[in-house]
Amino acid sequence: MTRQHNILQKPSTFFDIFERKGVSEVKSTHYCPGCGHGILHKLIAEAIEDFGIQDKTVLISPVGCSVFAYYYFDTGNIQSAHGRAPAVGTGYKRANPHSIVISYQGDGDLAAIGANEIIQAANRGEAITVFFVNNAIYGMTGGQMAPTTLLNQTTTTTPYGRNKFHEGYPLRMSEIIATLEAPVYVERCMLTDAKNIAKTRNAVRKAIKAQMDQKGFSFVEVLSGCPTGWKMTPQEAKTWITTDLSTYFVPGVYKDDLETREPHEVKQENPPPEDYYHLLNINQTLKEEYVFPHVLKEPFLEEIKIAGFGGQGLLSLGYVIAALAMGHAYEVSWLPSYGPEMRGGTANCSVKISNSRIGSPLVTNPSTLIVMNKPSMKKFENAVINGGIIIYDSGLIDTPPSRQDVTAIGVPATEIADTLGNTKAANILLLGVYARLKKQFLDEQYIQTALPAILESKALRDVNIKAFNYGFTYSENMK
Amino acid sequence: MKKALIKGNNAVVYSALLAGCRNFFGYPITPASEIAEGSALLYPKVGGTFLQAESEIGAINMVYGAASSGVRCMTASSSPGISLKMEGISYLAGAELPCVIVDVSRGGPGLGNIAPEQGDYNQIVKGGGHGNYKLIVLAPNSAQEMCDLTMLAFDLADKYRNPTVVLADGTIGQMMEPVEFPPPITTFPKKEWAVKATLETRENLISSIELDADRLEIHNQKLQKKYAIIEEKEVRYEAYCCDDAEIILCGFGIISRLLQSVVDEMRAEGIAVGMLRPITLFPFPKNIVDYYTLKRNLKFFNVFELNNGQMVDDVKLVVNGRKPVYFYGRMGGNLPTQKEIIHEVMKNMRQS
Numbered sequence: 001m002t003r004q005h006n007i008l009q010k011p012s013t014f015f016d017i018f019e020r021k022g023v024s025e026v027k028s029t030h031y032c033p034g035c036g037h038g039i040l041h042k043l044i045a046e047a048i049e050d051f052g053i054q055d056k057t058v059l060i061s062p063v064g065c066s067v068f069a070y071y072y073f074d075t076g077n078i079q080s081a082h083g084r085a086p087a088v089g090t091g092y093k094r095a096n097p098h099s100i101v102i103s104y105q106g107d108g109d110l111a112a113i114g115a116n117e118i119i120q121a122a123n124r125g126e127a128i129t130v131f132f133v134n135n136a137i138y139g140m141t142g143g144q145m146a147p148t149t150l151l152n153q154t155t156t157t158t159p160y161g162r163n164k165f166h167e168g169y170p171l172r173m174s175e176i177i178a179t180l181e182a183p184v185y186v187e188r189c190m191l192t193d194a195k196n197i198a199k200t201r202n203a204v205r206k207a208i209k210a211q212m213d214q215k216g217f218s219f220v221e222v223l224s225g226c227p228t229g230w231k232m233t234p235q236e237a238k239t240w241i242t243t244d245l246s247t248y249f250v251p252g253v254y255k256d257d258l259e260t261r262e263p264h265e266v267k268q269e270n271p272p273p274e275d276y277y278h279l280l281n282i283n284q285t286l287k288e289e290y291v292f293p294h295v296l297k298e299p300f301l302e303e304i305k306i307a308g309f310g311g312q313g314l315l316s317l318g319y320v321i322a323a324l325a326m327g328h329a330y331e332v333s334w335l336p337s338y339g340p341e342m343r344g345g346t347a348n349c350s351v352k353i354s355n356s357r358i359g360s361p362l363v364t365n366p367s368t369l370i371v372m373n374k375p376s377m378k379k380f381e382n383a384v385i386n387g388g389i390i391i392y393d394s395g396l397i398d399t400p401p402s403r404q405d406v407t408a409i410g411v412p413a414t415e416i417a418d419t420l421g422n423t424k425a426a427n428i429l430l431l432g433v434y435a436r437l438k439k440q441f442l443d444e445q446y447i448q449t450a451l452p453a454i455l456e457s458k459a460l461r462d463v464n465i466k467a468f469n470y471g472f473t474y475s476e477n478m479k
Numbered sequence: 480m481k482k483a484l485i486k487g488n489n490a491v492v493y494s495a496l497l498a499g500c501r502n503f504f505g506y507p508i509t510p511a512s513e514i515a516e517g518s519a520l521l522y523p524k525v526g527g528t529f530l531q532a533e534s535e536i537g538a539i540n541m542v543y544g545a546a547s548s549g550v551r552c553m554t555a556s557s558s559p560g561i562s563l564k565m566e567g568i569s570y571l572a573g574a575e576l577p578c579v580i581v582d583v584s585r586g587g588p589g590l591g592n593i594a595p596e597q598g599d600y601n602q603i604v605k606g607g608g609h610g611n612y613k614l615i616v617l618a619p620n621s622a623q624e625m626c627d628l629t630m631l632a633f634d635l636a637d638k639y640r641n642p643t644v645v646l647a648d649g650t651i652g653q654m655m656e657p658v659e660f661p662p663p664i665t666t667f668p669k670k671e672w673a674v675k676a677t678l679e680t681r682e683n684l685i686s687s688i689e690l691d692a693d694r695l696e697i698h699n700q701k702l703q704k705k706y707a708i709i710e711e712k713e714v715r716y717e718a719y720c721c722d723d724a725e726i727i728l729c730g731f732g733i734i735s736r737l738l739q740s741v742v743d744e745m746r747a748e749g750i751a752v753g754m755l756r757p758i759t760l761f762p763f764p765k766n767i768v769d770y771y772t773l774k775r776n777l778k779f780f781n782v783f784e785l786n787n788g789q790m791v792d793d794v795k796l797v798v799n800g801r802k803p804v805y806f807y808g809r810m811g812g813n814l815p816t817q818k819e820i821i822h823e824v825m826k827n828m829r830q831s
């Protein structure tokens with residue numbers, strides 16, 4: 001592991017020939033002379049080789065000069081969109097916990113367009129390793145300002161120098177990442193001389209090892225020369241890193257919890273497919289088809305509108321009616337009004353029951369209207385079809401419907417439910433009234449057996465059954 | 480036969496799991512949030528990963544990452560969230576990564592509202608992202624189809640190495656209907672192209688970049704060939720009472736349910752109306768539109784959408800002036816009533 005690499009020797013993690021580059025110059029890299037990328041690539045490649053993880057390593061390349069990192073690394077490679085490498089790495093690692101994921105990013109990629117992705121991945125403690133090449137400029141696109149461009153530094157988009165009042169200050173990413181709880185290791189290094197390259201080598205290894213040991217998110221920022229973008233000779237570039245760049249972006253270890261952090265092993269269960277229905281709880285939501293001998297054979301379409309205040313259990317009432325009808329092997333649909341109007345305001349739902357395929361799930365002209373407040377009565381009364389039914393809570397709606405061409409049944413459902421034990425059972429009381437009126441297609445015996453299973457609230461089961469029976473006989477007595 | 484009474488959005492969650500999807504990356508947005516919530520509840524039970532991303536952009540790129548390894552993965556969102564995902568969708572298409580994206584569309588443009596609109600047709604079918612790509616697009620019109628088409632979406636995505644969209648709307652997502660779930664899928668296609676962090680797949684590369692103009696053109700031509708095969712093999716539609724129809728009503732998703740009711744109502748009055756519903760929006764069922772255009776008894780097509788007229792362009796491209804194509808749309812999340820639709824059809828009948 002500590003084997004010294006001959007400086008001229010190529011790590012096995014690099015391809016022999018960079019065929020992915022294309023037809024020409026497949027033996028040299030595409031980086032400029034004096035560029036830091038080549039050195040960092042080599043340090044990473046050596047570490048991968050020494051750790052023996054070449055097969056399970058996946059390198060995510062960014063957008064920037066290192067977009068072509070996959071030319072060189074003989075590992076799994078994924079090229080990602082600008083700034084998104086930490087999200088891509090997250091998705092990859094979550095799906096493949098056995099892998100070693102390395103995200104390699106430049107300053108525009110990581111600190112500007114992808115600032116959110118990196119912060120969030122770091123904060124989740126994704127078990128990935130991020131190498132952040134900070135050269136204070138956009139190299140690939142021709143020398144524009146980076147979020148890490150120093151004050152007064154000139155670039156093609158800060159031709160008069162970066163102005164703190166105009167572009168703000170250079171972003172210190174290592175410092176920001178180190179403030180987060182989850183990251184385990186954060187260090188800033190620079191590629192200037194043998195001593196600092198050795199330090200970087202060490203940091204690269206620690207960061208990758210952290211991932212191998214399942215200790216979480218590690219981050220190494222590397223101050224790297226861009227002679228082309230800076231318009232300097234490689235030697236001038238090195239000097240500038242020392243004299244300028246590293247005085248603002250101070251190298252050092254910003255976080256190191258490697259010793260104290262417990263490894264976190266991701267265990268993925270793999271239950272057999274036979275267990276899925278059970279695990280997903282599909283069994284309980286499935287209802288056996290009920291072959292009810294008196295199922296109405298003539299074509300019919302029942303359109304119900306149920307309306308009132310949010311919280312009166314009207315959507316559940318609709319659900320219960322639909323579920324009971326489904327139990328009779330009818331076609332059903334249930335459609336709620338949804339959105340902010342449900343929060344405190346009025347709520348309504350549409351239920352359709354038929355013995356043939358249901359077209360529109362919307363109910364515009366109900367054959368049955370069940371209402372529990374005045375505004376809803378006002379809104380829907382006139383929409384009810386000629387000969388339809390209106391069932392309403394007469395305790396809450398004091399004026400009965402004025403329509404003469406409908407059957408109107410008022411029950412003080414909420415009051416009665418209260419005396420039965422809980423006002424919340426009012427909706428099921430109205431269900432009883434409804435079921436009695438719709439005997440031609442709803443079987444009482446079936447309802448009696450199926451209802452307890454369909455009712456979601458176990459706590460209210462008994463009072464609900466009482467309420468149902470009350471409602472059922474209420475309308476029976478009325479007739 | 481066992482059925483569950485379940486919301487369209489929940490049907491998506493169950494069917495994705497039964498299709499072998501074990502990775503869901505999402506971001507909450509009404510009216511699609513139930514898919515994320517349901518996934519959060521159920522994925523851990525079967526050894527899957529549900530992760531709430533930092534943004535729609537984060538979510539679609541997590542999908543990109545997971546899909547790179549060949550696992551079945553998905554995300555779900557609604558219109559404004561889908562707009563944000565467009566960058567990632569273009570990359571997924573360029574890198575030919577299979578995944579499923581569910582769009583429970585809502586009212587726009589901008590923040591719009593959360594009511595059911597179909598204004599996403601163009602951004603999904605015509606490509607809201609950059610480049611010469613196509614998504615496979617499936618448009619369910621019931622809770623059962625939310626289940627069936629989600630499962631199909633995973634198969635098609637794998638078969639063609641192409642992102643596949645289930646384009647629904649708020650109504651279908653929120654609506655409960657009986658759903659029959661198929662048995663879980665247990666065998667999956669081998670994906671030799673995937674980066675699996677193994678020796679065998681080490682040489683694989685997932686990428687959408689190609690600097691050389693000629694090579695990028697070749698890549699694009701290859702994509703177009705793939706799309707042509709999809710157009711040839713994967714068209715799905717429903718024709719309801721169309722064969723003797725003098726008028727064909729055309730619409731996708733929720734509106735087709737209304738059109739079906741209208742057909743029943745108008746047929747009862749003795750008017751020869753039919754309904755043609757594209758189930759695949761890409762590939763668009765061109766041949767069947769052409770077939771009915773050629774029928775002598777057909778007087779006109781009447782396209783209904785919950786938008787400003789987006790799919791109607793595809794109908795017109797096929798009909799190409801041979802028969803009139805009328806359009807009626809509602810926007811803002813409003814659904815037309817059956818009466819309104821009939822009124823519209825009658826008006827056009829008098830015209831032609």
Ligand code: SF4
Nearest residue numbers: 031032035065139226
């Ligand atoms: S432009 Fe700068 S960062 Fe890019 S390859 Fe050249 S020296 Fe390196």
